[in-house]
Amino acid sequence: MNRPQSIERMIDVIKRLPGVGPKMAERLSYYILKMPDSEVNRLIESILKARQVMKSCSVCYNLSEYDPCPVCSDLDRERNVVCVVETPQDLIAVSKVKDYKGLYFVLGGALSPLDAVGPSDIRIDKLIKRLKSDNISEVIIATDTDSKGEMTAVYIAELIKKLGVKVTRLGYGLPVGGDIEYADEVTISMAIAGRKEM
Ligand SMILES: [Zn+2]
CATH class of the missing domain: 1.10.8.420 (RecR Domain 1)
Known part of the structure; x- marks a missing residue:
């Protein structure tokens, strides 16, 4: 039946x-x-x-009940450092790290030629625009450590370097092929502390 x-x-x-x-x-x-x-x-x-x-924050594209979101409106944060993540869930994971006091930017995915996701399908233009208008001295790239995340990191690092902004990538305490969202606080904290210039 x-x-x-x-x-x-x-x-x-x-x-x-x-x-x-x-x-x-x-x-x-x-x-x-x-x-x-x-x-x-x-x-x-x-x-x-x-x-x-829930709406998308117009500054960092985090999901929030407010626009700008509480992170972007928090005046105690260092406003010259931006951590770039793939998803709002990744932002939550990094935000658990107490010693990171900078701001964020949510790309909304990662480059993936096999899935036909190109640079115009994620918020690369918006990131570059923000870096041009705000006074940012360092961008920490915290995309996932899988091939899509690595490819995205290399691609945006080239664009950011052209603006004369320092670019760093999370250090390798994170498992290769991993999703930032599922990494624990201590691992992310160590990866931020051990970040390397790209
Ligand atoms: Zn925000």
Whole structure:
């Protein structure tokens, strides 16, 4: 017997979420069907609410309920150092490092020729524009240590050096091929301390 069409549709939608395979999508779908109405409503409302209030910071492109975001508006931070990350989740990971007091810039991904992601698909232009208008003396590149992240680091470092701004890359305490988002605070802290000029 085939699954009812409405369940099939639900599985199909959930399956498209990152990291969710067909089996997991099936499990979640049947689980949601059995949940009490109040729980389902809370789930839906929390998604809708977050989507409604979260915006992209117009300075660093971090996701925040405010624009500029709390990091960009924090006047106690060093305003001449910018750490470049791929995603808002990476920013959260680096922000746990207490001894980094600079600002951020979220690229919104990494270069990936195989997936047809080129320089105009991430915020390289916006980064360069910000470096030209703000008084930035160092850019720390904290893209992932996989091949896409490395390629992106090399590409943007060349552009930044042309502006006469110092560019550094996180030092190698980070596992090769790793995602900054999942690195622990101590590792990121050591990688920042051991950063190397590009
Ligand atoms: Zn911001």
